[in-house]
Amino acid sequence: MANILVIDDDRDIRPMMQMLLTRLGHTPAVAARGEEGFISAVNNKFDLVILDLMMPDIDGFEVTRRLRADARTKDLPILIFTARTQLPDQEGAMEAGADGYLTKPVDPRELTNKINQLLTNRPVRPALSSAQTSGPMVAATPATSLPFLANLTPPSATPAAPAPVGPLPPLTLAPTSRVSVILGLRGGAGATTLATNLAGTLSRNGKRVCLIDLSPVGSEVALQLRLRPKNTWADLPPAPDANTVGQMLVRYDTGLFILNAPTQPVRRSLSGETFHAILSGLSGFFSEIVIDGSPMLDDATMLALNVAKCALVVLTPEVVAVQMAVGTMRALNTLGILDTSLQVALNQVTPETGIPQTAVELALGRPVDLVIPFDRGQSAALTQGTPLAFIQPVSPLPTAIRSFVAKF
Amino acid sequence: MSDRPAARAIHADVFTDAHRISCRINISSMGLVALLNDNNTSMVEVEDAYFSRIQQPAKIMSHHSIAHLNKVNIPLMVLSRREDFGPSALARGGFARVIACPVLITLAAYEVKGLVEAVSKYDPSAILVGGTTRFMPVYNATATVALIPEPAYSGPVVVINRMHAISIAEIEEAKP
Numbered sequence: 134m135a136n137i138l139v140i141d142d143d144r145d146i147r148p149m150m151q152m153l154l155t156r157l158g159h160t161p162a163v164a165a166r167g168e169e170g171f172i173s174a175v176n177n178k179f180d181l182v183i184l185d186l187m188m189p190d191i192d193g194f195e196v197t198r199r200l201r202a203d204a205r206t207k208d209l210p211i212l213i214f215t216a217r218t219q220l221p222d223q224e225g226a227m228e229a230g231a232d233g234y235l236t237k238p239v240d241p242r243e244l245t246n247k248i249n250q251l252l253t254n255r256p257v258r259p260a261l262s263s264a265q266t267s268g269p270m271v272a273a274t275p276a277t278s279l280p281f282l283a284n285l286t287p288p289s290a291t292p293a294a295p296a297p298v299g300p301l302p303p304l305t306l307a308p309t310s311r312v313s314v315i316l317g318l319r320g321g322a323g324a325t326t327l328a329t330n331l332a333g334t335l336s337r338n339g340k341r342v343c344l345i346d347l348s349p350v351g352s353e354v355a356l357q358l359r360l361r362p363k364n365t366w367a368d369l370p371p372a373p374d375a376n377t378v379g380q381m382l383v384r385y386d387t388g389l390f391i392l393n394a395p396t397q398p399v400r401r402s403l404s405g406e407t408f409h410a411i412l413s414g415l416s417g418f419f420s421e422i423v424i425d426g427s428p429m430l431d432d433a434t435m436l437a438l439n440v441a442k443c444a445l446v447v448l449t450p451e452v453v454a455v456q457m458a459v460g461t462m463r464a465l466n467t468l469g470i471l472d473t474s475l476q477v478a479l480n481q482v483t484p485e486t487g488i489p490q491t492a493v494e495l496a497l498g499r500p501v502d503l504v505i506p507f508d509r510g511q512s513a514a515l516t517q518g519t520p521l522a523f524i525q526p527v528s529p530l531p532t533a534i535r536s537f538v539a540k541f
Numbered sequence: 542m543s544d545r546p547a548a549r550a551i552h553a554d555v556f557t558d559a560h561r562i563s564c565r566i567n568i569s570s571m572g573l574v575a576l577l578n579d580n581n582t583s584m585v586e587v588e589d590a591y592f593s594r595i596q597q598p599a600k601i602m603s604h605h606s607i608a609h610l611n612k613v614n615i616p617l618m619v620l621s622r623r624e625d626f627g628p629s630a631l632a633r634g635g636f637a638r639v640i641a642c643p644v645l646i647t648l649a650a651y652e653v654k655g656l657v658e659a660v661s662k663y664d665p666s667a668i669l670v671g672g673t674t675r676f677m678p679v680y681n682a683t684a685t686v687a688l689i690p691e692p693a694y695s696g697p698v699v700v701i702n703r704m705h706a707i708s709i710a711e712i713e714e715a716k717p
Contacts (some may be wrong), residue, residue, distance in 0.1 A: 154692045187563060187591045192601045216552040217563055218621045236621065237552070411696030 135180035135252050139163045140170030140196065141214070142188045146237075150183065153241060157248070167191035173206050181251055182206075184231070186215035186222060194229045201230035210251040214239070221508060227513040232524060234513075247274035250526070262396045306440060310416035311541075314373065314437045315449040316426040319457045323480040324447040325353040326511065326521075327534070328425035333520035334534050336389035343382065343419040345392045345411070347427040347434055349402040352394035354425055358385060359518030366403050366411070373407065375414030390419070405432030412440065430464060438470050443541065447478045450487030455496045462497070476502040483507060505533045547556045547703060548574045550588070551625040554694065555610060556684065561598050564608065572627020573620070574613040576675040577700065595686055598694075609694050611673065616648050616705040619685055623697040626678050643666075643712040646679065647687070648705045654712065655682025655699060665709050676700050 135254075137159050139150045147163045154161035162177070165169035167188045175183055182200065186193035193213060200206040211232040213226045223234045233247050306312065313331065317324025325346075332344040345366075346354040355362055364381040382390040392411070415422060424441070427434045438444050448458040462472060479493055479501045493498055508530035514521035524529040548570040555562040564587035568576055576585060590608035591601045620626060641656040642663045657668055657679055668677070682699035 158689070187589065187601070187604075189589075189604045189606070191592075192604075216621070217554075218696065219554065219598065219619070219692070219694050221599040224692075238622075364656065 136158045136160050136178060137181045137183060137248070138170065138174055138177070138179045139186070140167060140174075140193075141183075141184045141185040142166060143185065148332065153244070154248075157245060165198045167193065170198050171199050174209065175203050181207060181248065182209055182211045183248075184215050185240075185276055185512035186213060186226065188218050191199070194225055196227060197229040197231050212247060212251055214244075220512070221320075224513050224516050227524065228516045230517075260402070305476040306412065306416035309420055310422060310423065311420065311443075312412070312416075312422045312437060312441045313427050313443040313445070314434070314537060315423045315445050316434070316438070316445060316461070316462050318428055318430075319448070321430065321482065322447045322449050322454060323482045323505070325357055325425050326530070327445065327447055327478060327480065327505070328423055329354060329357055329520045330522045330531055330534050331538070332389055332421075332423040333522035334531060334538055335423065336478055337522065337526070338538070339388070340421045341388050341390075342421040342423060343421050344385075344389045344423045345417050346394040346425045347403055347408075347431075347437070348394045348425065349400075349427060349431070350398045352396050354391060355393050355396055357515060357518070358391070358520070360385070360391070360393065362391075362396065365393045365395045366407070367395040367399055369407055369411070371404065371407050372410045373408070373414065374415065376428065378411050378414045379418075402427055402429070403433040404430035405436050408436050412436070430461075430468065435468060436469075437475075438465070440473075443476060444470070444474060445476045446476050447480050448493070449480055449482050450493060452488065455488060455493055461537055472499060478503040478505060480505045481507040484509075503533065503537045504531055551620065551622070553587075553618050553620055553625070554696075555587070555615055556595070556616065556651065556686075556694070557593055557616065559595055560586070561593045561595055562590050562608065562610070563593070564588065568625070568627075573618075573625055573675075573700070574627035574676065578674045580673075583585070583612055585612055585615075596689055598692065613702075613704070616702050617651055617653065618700040619684060619694050619696040620698040620700065621696055623680065626700065634697070641680070645708075645710045645712055646701060646706050647708045648701070649686055649707065651684050651702060652687055653682055653684045655679035657709075663666060663711055663717045669703055669706050669709055675702060677694055677703055 137154050138162055139147060141147055142165055147165065151161045151163060153378060164173050164175065168190050176301065184193045184196055188222050193215065197211055200209060200211060211231045213231045214235050214237065216237045218236045226234055232249055235244060235247055244418060315324045315328040315331065325363065328344060332342045336342040344354060346352050352365065360383060362383055366381065369377065369381060382392055385391050424437045426437065441514065446458055446461060448454040462475060465475065466472060477497060484507050490504060491502055506529040509526050509527045511526040511530060514524055521528060522534065525531065548568060550565045550567050551573065553564060555564060566573065566585065566587050569584050587608050587610060588606060590605045592603040593601055594712050639658040639660055644657050646653045659668060679699045679701055681697060683693045683695040684699050685693045
């Protein structure tokens with residue numbers, strides 16, 4: 134049973150919602166105006182707010198913004214329930230801080246499912262956003278207080294050991310740790326979107342996940358998740374120990390940590406020996422390591438591909454993207470990464486249908502392992518700076534990723 | 542004002558060249574088509590009208606419990622349910638074998654892509670200038686402001702004022 138506040142100026146909707154919520158075993162309260170609803174929400178303890186957008190005094194967008202700005206209600210789940218069906222409204226509501234969006238008229242089962250989802254799986258606001266009072270970017274802090282770091286020795290004050298000379302020793306990962314690499318050598322393929330959502334899905338499955346962004350041309354993960362990392366892999370010494378690496382991690386969610394790439398393009402990719410040390414250190418603490426690969430086949434990306442249990446090459450259904458993927462896979466073959474160890478994801482990043490899947494498979498000479506349908510919710514997720522897997526877990530993209538993860 | 546008894550209220554997004562008006566319209570059992578194509582009235586009374594500027598479509602700038610729209614100057618409306626437009630016989634202008642043609646229709650400020658229903662074959666003049674009705678439906682349609690292509694507004698029915706339509710072009714099906 135939950136306490137749910139319904140804020141709606143429609144005199145027909147309010148009693149209907151009261152009846153529905155009472156039948157579901159919840160305790161409903163109603164407010165007919167935005168201002169009245171906001172005052173009620175901050176002065177009472179509610180588990181969920183169901184909010185209309187079009188109200189005569191202050192509209193639902195503004196109520197959402199005020200609730201998010203108030204310390205008492207900043208984490209309160211908000212479900213928008215409105216007759217405004219257009220995408221800009223949904224994006225505006227998500228940007229204001231809403232957690233769900235349903236349009237009227239709605240199937241009561243859909244409404245019930247959404248309410249249950251928000252009550253049982255409370256949306257995760259980026260843990261770091263509480264420090265944020267204005268502006269869209271989140272000031273990310275190092276995860277120095279992570280529980281798994283508690284037993285480690287403090288970082289040494291002495292300079293790090295010099296980088297090893299010559300070939301790297303074989304990388305041995307903890308047996309409980311699995312590495313997944315998402316590779317999209319062509320910009321716009323959606324590799325980072327896949328990486329963030331894969332990491333989010335795994336963390337939602339109860340895994341302890343570390344997402345590593347290897348891009349030397351600006352951290353796309355940080356941009357997508359609206360992070361402003363203070364530390365990145367560029368700040369690491371050549372052969373860092375686990376404790377030093379841990380200090381560079383940003384905690385995004387319960388169980389999801391991120392090692393960010395530099396926010397600005399840098400001249401050098403992460404070196405193979407540094408990444409060797411990073412993976413060695415992290416594998417003991419994380420059951421899943423998801424790597425958003427560099428847009429080039431640098432040493433770190435090749436090392437990741439060599440130890441990955443799952444290496445996913447992402448392409449879009451366009452001619453150039455398919456040609457690029459064919460070239461990438463040929464290049465990987467010559468570098469010792471066999472086709473059999475790679476998987477292919479066909480990502481429909483626009484609503485326009487492109488080359489048919491059969492034609493893509495013909496060009497690649499192999500089947501596509503994961504097809505990701507176009508997901509309108511992704512634009513809202515980007516606006517909100519949260520993986521779609523967190524805010525709309527049943528929409529097409531997270532659903533496809535969940536099915537893929539189930540085959541792991 | 543129509544003297545038909547109001548059967549129910551529907552929600553509509555009315556788009557002018559500069560504004561988006563999200564409102565409630567009381568319609569009779571003959572649907573919105575009967576109200577819009579009623580030549581005896583020039584205005585449409587809408588309730589709970591929320592005005593936004595077209596360049597900030599999600600930002601509500603004004604609310605009015607009653608507003609009146611001049612039908613002649615409404616370029617298009619987006620409805621969220623197909624049945625809101627009206628009974629299919631009335632919407633199509635009679636009973637006939639109809640085919641759905643994918644088209645692009647341009648207005649002064651908007652581009653609309655969707656399906657229009659044509660009798661027997663695609664006939665641009667019958668669609669745009671035939672008959673006496675002012676408003677026509679485009680099904681499963683997406684409307685875009687020509688100067689601000691993002692975002693697009695989509696719905697099961699986009700209602701177009703034919704007097705504002707400038708061009709129509711059939712969209713050829715992609716060859717397999």
